[in-house]
Amino acid sequence: MPDVDVREVLTLHEFEALARSAMSHMTYEYVASGAADEHTLRWNVERFERLRLRSRVLVDVGAVDTAVMLFGTRHPFPILLAPAAYQRAMHRDGELGTVRGAGATGTTVIVSTATTTPITELARAATAPLWFQLYVQSDRAFTRDLVQEVEAAGSQALVVTVDTPTLGARDRMKRARFELPPGIATPHLHDVSTHLRGIITPDRVTVTWTDIEWLLATAKVPVLLKGIMDAEDAERAIAAGAHGIIVSNHGARNLDTVPSTIEALPAVAERVAGRVPVLMDGGIRRGTDVLKALALGATAVMIGRPYCFGLAVGGAGGVERVIVILREELELAMKLSGRPTIASIDRGVLWGE
Ligand SMILES: Cc1cc2nc3c(=O)[nH]c(=O)nc-3n(C[C@H](O)[C@H](O)[C@H](O)COP(=O)(O)O)c2cc1C
Numbered sequence: 392m393p394d395v396d397v398r399e400v401l402t403l404h405e406f407e408a409l410a411r412s413a414m415s416h417m418t419y420e421y422v423a424s425g426a427a428d429e430h431t432l433r434w435n436v437e438r439f440e441r442l443r444l445r446s447r448v449l450v451d452v453g454a455v456d457t458a459v460m461l462f463g464t465r466h467p468f469p470i471l472l473a474p475a476a477y478q479r480a481m482h483r484d485g486e487l488g489t490v491r492g493a494g495a496t497g498t499t500v501i502v503s504t505a506t507t508t509p510i511t512e513l514a515r516a517a518t519a520p521l522w523f524q525l526y527v528q529s530d531r532a533f534t535r536d537l538v539q540e541v542e543a544a545g546s547q548a549l550v551v552t553v554d555t556p557t558l559g560a561r562d563r564m565k566r567a568r569f570e571l572p573p574g575i576a577t578p579h580l581h582d583v584s585t586h587l588r589g590i591i592t593p594d595r596v597t598v599t600w601t602d603i604e605w606l607l608a609t610a611k612v613p614v615l616l617k618g619i620m621d622a623e624d625a626e627r628a629i630a631a632g633a634h635g636i637i638v639s640n641h642g643a644r645n646l647d648t649v650p651s652t653i654e655a656l657p658a659v660a661e662r663v664a665g666r667v668p669v670l671m672d673g674g675i676r677r678g679t680d681v682l683k684a685l686a687l688g689a690t691a692v693m694i695g696r697p698y699c700f701g702l703a704v705g706g707a708g709g710v711e712r713v714i715v716i717l718r719e720e721l722e723l724a725m726k727l728s729g730r731p732t733i734a735s736i737d738r739g740v741l742w743g744e
Pocket residue numbers: 421422423435473474475476503504505524552617639640641642643672673674675693694695696697699
């Protein structure tokens with residue numbers, strides 16, 4: 392593929408189209424696909440489109456401030472990079488490209504347990520915060536050592552993925568016969584074949600609240616639970632001592648026909664009622680989507696596929712460009728809707744609320 396000048400790319404949708412030819416068919420299918428018939432995959436995007444905005448006029452929007460605080464750290468805008476596995480399959484620079492691109496914009500990256508670059512190497516290249524996503528593995532000693540290793544490397548929070556007792560029905564990925572290309576390894580996974588089959592091991596089938604309580608007692612940094620779609624589960628997470636909730640359906644890669652995340656968010660945010668930050672991901676493709684998520688109670692959002700596509704197209708520069716587009720679109724949406732600060736964004740931004 393000829394080199395793409397990423398400055399010429401104007402939207403996240405264009406990045407996806409370009410990524411299709413930048414990646415092998417197998418890897419594109421791995422990134423783009425969802426579970427089963429992909430109903431939830433479509434809903435994640437469509438339900439944002441259905442929400443309409445109310446714009447208010449003659450508000451002083453001369454100075455827009457997008458900054459938010461999370462666990463005592465200032466984030467210049469409420470967008471983080473969601474954990475995504477196997478990035479060296481997407482681009483030769485892999486996670487290093489992502490960390491450098493994010494660093495150029497001050498964006499926090501959540502490094503996947505299935506990273507293809509060790510966290511210590513990423514920490515050396517990082518100029519913005521790193522968080523680490525944890526799949527609790529059946530070997531507790533291994534998991535504890537991993538937590539200590541990533542904390543020592545400077546991970547500022549742990550994101551525990553709680554929605555994957557097994558992988559979903561990844562029909563499209565299987566059809567494309569996705570596998571890790573030769574020479575690419577996952578240094579923080581106990582057993583990569585375990586990961587591809589699902590987080591299942593012979594001695595203990597699945598992760599439960601007991602593991603979360605153990606982890607909360609072990610970790611020294613804030614722990615967020617990723618993959619909560621239900622208000623009761625959010626309540627239970629807070630009771631267990633979780634420091635944050637991430638409303639996510641795993642990018643529609645696990646259980647098809649669960650609702651879109653923007654539909655699930657309001658009930659969770661209402662129940663949490665500001666006790667801990669509520670992040671969300673799934674289907675964010677425009678700055679207006681970020682605005683809508685904040686209006687319905689998110690403290691911040693995360694993106695997954697869009698930056699994977701940016702990475703595939705342009706390495707670090709592609710990741711940076713994806714973030715800049717989304718940040719500028721968010722600023723534009725705040726100005727045009729008459730909401731100059733994050734604190735001024737409430738449900739009233741939505742038409743009919
Ligand atoms: C290629 C790919 C790999 C992913 N790997 C992980 C992972 O290792 N751990 C995890 O918790 N979530 C993983 N996810 C889910 C993302 O963290 C996130 O929830 C999802 O991509 C958000 O939806 P979006 O892609 O529509 O932005 C992955 C998603 C994709 C697309």
